[in-house]
Amino acid sequence: MTLTRKTAAELASSIKSGEVSAVEVTRAHLDRIAEVDGPAESGVHAFLHVDTDSALAAAAVVDQKRADGDELGPLAGVPLALKDVITTADMPTTAGSKLLEGWRPPYDATITRRLREAGIVILGKTNLDEFAMGSSTENSAFGPSRNPWDLTRIPGGSGGGSAASLAAFEAPLAIGTDTGGSIRQPAAVTGTVGVKPTYGGVSRYGLIACASSLDQAGPCARTVLDAALLHSVIAGHDPNDSTSIDQPVPDIVAAARKGADGDLSGLRVGVVKELGGEGYQAGVEARFNDAVALLSKLGAEVVEVSCPHFAYALPAYYLILPSEVSSNLARFDAMRYGLRLGDDGTRSAEEVMSLTRGAGFGAEAKRRIMLGTYALSSGYYDAYYGQAQKVRTLVARDFDAAFAKADVLVSPTTPTTAFPIGEKVDDPLAMYKNDLCTIPSNLAGNASASFPCGLADEDGLPVGLHVMAPVLADDRLYRVGAAVEQAYAAQWGGTLLEQAPALDGRRGESATADRGVVS
Amino acid sequence: MPSISREEVAHLARLARLDLAPDELDHLAGQLDQILGAVAQVTEVAADDIPPTSHALPLTNVYRDDEPRPCLPAESVLAAAPAAEDGRFRVPQILGEEA
Numbered sequence: 241m242t243l244t245r246k247t248a249a250e251l252a253s254s255i256k257s258g259e260v261s262a263v264e265v266t267r268a269h270l271d272r273i274a275e276v277d278g279p280a281e282s283g284v285h286a287f288l289h290v291d292t293d294s295a296l297a298a299a300a301v302v303d304q305k306r307a308d309g310d311e312l313g314p315l316a317g318v319p320l321a322l323k324d325v326i327t328t329a330d331m332p333t334t335a336g337s338k339l340l341e342g343w344r345p346p347y348d349a350t351i352t353r354r355l356r357e358a359g360i361v362i363l364g365k366t367n368l369d370e371f372a373m374g375s376s377t378e379n380s381a382f383g384p385s386r387n388p389w390d391l392t393r394i395p396g397g398s399g400g401g402s403a404a405s406l407a408a409f410e411a412p413l414a415i416g417t418d419t420g421g422s423i424r425q426p427a428a429v430t431g432t433v434g435v436k437p438t439y440g441g442v443s444r445y446g447l448i449a450c451a452s453s454l455d456q457a458g459p460c461a462r463t464v465l466d467a468a469l470l471h472s473v474i475a476g477h478d479p480n481d482s483t484s485i486d487q488p489v490p491d492i493v494a495a496a497r498k499g500a501d502g503d504l505s506g507l508r509v510g511v512v513k514e515l516g517g518e519g520y521q522a523g524v525e526a527r528f529n530d531a532v533a534l535l536s537k538l539g540a541e542v543v544e545v546s547c548p549h550f551a552y553a554l555p556a557y558y559l560i561l562p563s564e565v566s567s568n569l570a571r572f573d574a575m576r577y578g579l580r581l582g583d584d585g586t587r588s589a590e591e592v593m594s595l596t597r598g599a600g601f602g603a604e605a606k607r608r609i610m611l612g613t614y615a616l617s618s619g620y621y622d623a624y625y626g627q628a629q630k631v632r633t634l635v636a637r638d639f640d641a642a643f644a645k646a647d648v649l650v651s652p653t654t655p656t657t658a659f660p661i662g663e664k665v666d667d668p669l670a671m672y673k674n675d676l677c678t679i680p681s682n683l684a685g686n687a688s689a690s691f692p693c694g695l696a697d698e699d700g701l702p703v704g705l706h707v708m709a710p711v712l713a714d715d716r717l718y719r720v721g722a723a724v725e726q727a728y729a730a731q732w733g734g735t736l737l738e739q740a741p742a743l744d745g746r747r748g749e750s751a752t753a754d755r756g757v758v759s
Numbered sequence: 760m761p762s763i764s765r766e767e768v769a770h771l772a773r774l775a776r777l778d779l780a781p782d783e784l785d786h787l788a789g790q791l792d793q794i795l796g797a798v799a800q801v802t803e804v805a806a807d808d809i810p811p812t813s814h815a816l817p818l819t820n821v822y823r824d825d826e827p828r829p830c831l832p833a834e835s836v837l838a839a840a841p842a843a844e845d846g847r848f849r850v851p852q853i854l855g856e857e858a
Binding site: 343344345346347438439440453454479482483485549552555556558559566570573574575576577578579580583585587588589590591592593594595597598599601606607609610611613614617623624626627628629630631632633634636668669682683684685711 | 763767768771772773774775776777778779780783787790791793794795797798799800801802803804806809810811812813814815816818820821823831832835836838839840841842848850851852853854
């Protein structure tokens with residue numbers, strides 16, 4: 241099996257045993273990126289920046305440590321694709337925006353630091369919707385990423401680059417961030433695994449803020465165990481993030497290993513009645529129903545639960561999120577970092593600020609800033625923002641009631657499979673509906689994940705099983721995910737991604753040259 | 760259902776420090792109207808006695824010990840600035856000439 245097809249756990253173990261070097265592993269992935277990622281106009285375009293030199297140097301350090309007899313961590317030497325909304329002192333960080341094109345942050349995010357300390361090799365930075373706002377990567381200022389299952393379709397968003405890099409076998413691990421579904425929806429539409437940890441479970445220090453009360457970074461991988469291993473590297477308390485939870489992280493790796501036994505007896509699974517029906521693609525519902533039947537077969541007790549306020553989660557989210565966004569994105573003022581336009585000695589700071597922001601932000605960022613400015617303005621605050629915050633309380637109470645009847649809840653991750661690029665780009669309401677099932681967990685802060693559960697009959701594209709667990713019960717996601725994964729592997733004779741079409745090789749660029757920003 | 764005029768959109772753009780082209784204002788006015796019409800559903804929920812949630816999980820204020828810590832070196836911060844002079848951010852004039 242080629243190195244790029246192996247799981248992160250397999251790669252780490254081969255590196256540890258000396259069967260293969262970390263440099264060889266990194267080079268194999270850089271070669272694969274050179275083969276399928278470009279050109280930006282027609283390739284997978286998962287990456288905005290690939291840093292060949294520093295990746296190979298980081299891999300060489302792992303090989304040296306092994307030669308010196310040092311203890312290696314469980315993912316040492318394994319390559320990773322980092323969403324370009326997380327700061328890296330040695331690579332540009334753009335958040336998919338023209339406003340930050342070429343920006344070199346003066347510091348590493350806590351996530352970045354933890355990855356480096358674990359010996360994980362950061363290959364580069366992945367594409368996203370501008371400031372992580374979108375469900376398709378079409379809002380990236382640097383052009384969309386493409387779904388490896390069908391290059392004419394979206395890979396989800398905002399973390400479409402991270403998910404596409406996994407599905408294209410460019411990296412075995414990736415980091416995503418999830419404000420309303422940006423880890424889980426891309427995972428669902430690319431046939432990969434994505435976990436949104438409990439809010440506060442992973443530090444936000446160095447994560448460029450979208451909506452601070454909702455944002456949460458998490459692991460993306462091709463297998464449940466790999467996601468658990470990565471989760472345990474990045475999770476844990478960070479004094480630099482005042483919302484970081486100062487409690488032990490549940491033993492998610494043990495949960496993933498336990499789940500792989502395929503025994504879910506004693507587990508109560510709640511099917512959320514409201515997350516299905518009208519607006520859901522038939523093939524998505526069919527695969528979801530199969531997954532529920534499978535959970536029963538694995539010993540789980542399946543019950544139906546009702547969460548009546550989930551219907552209002554989407555509208556509440558599209559008031560709360562833009563309000564926070566309009567405030568957070570005020571920091572892009574053309575004064576301290578990023579783009580500055582029109583500073584000709586005659587214009588005032590305010591005029592330069594407006595010109596820069598008007599030209600620098602894309603259409604969706606502007607829409608959300610304007611919406612938030614409206615929702616927070618006097619006269620509308622109570623009716624919109626204030627009311628949305630009350631709905632947020634009701635959504636959390638629905639979860640509490642449901643978790644009294646079930647240990648985990650399930651739904652489809654997204655109402656549809658991957659749609660064609662361009663189809664919804666100027667139809668914001670249609671685009672927002674992608675996050676119908678994922679948003680409630682962001683509002684309530686509980687842990688959720690998406691696991692592959694098959695292909696829709698009508699289009700042959702991946703469907704995701706959405707599993708929701710209570711706050712700080714992230715381990716339950718991994719137990720369920722691993723149990724489902726092993727059952728499907730037996731049924732399909734392998735992983736879902738093995739059914740994905742092979743991408744045409746477009747070998748041309750040298751993998752050993754720094755490709756820089758490929759936008 | 761709320762309705763938002765082009766003038767209101769232009770006013771919001773000024774508040775948000777977004778210099779928008781006339782066609783952008785037109786396009787946004789229609790879209791914001793549509794989005795606000797949809798999100799106004801939250802007003803249907805009877806929630807008078809429900810406390811608002813600003814944050815997913817309960818938070819308490821966090822203090823750290825009052826000990827000096829190293830901060831980022833000024834050079835590395837200014838290196839990313841659009842303009843710098845004498846070890847400081849250089850910005851366009853803040854006050855008008857008549858001020």
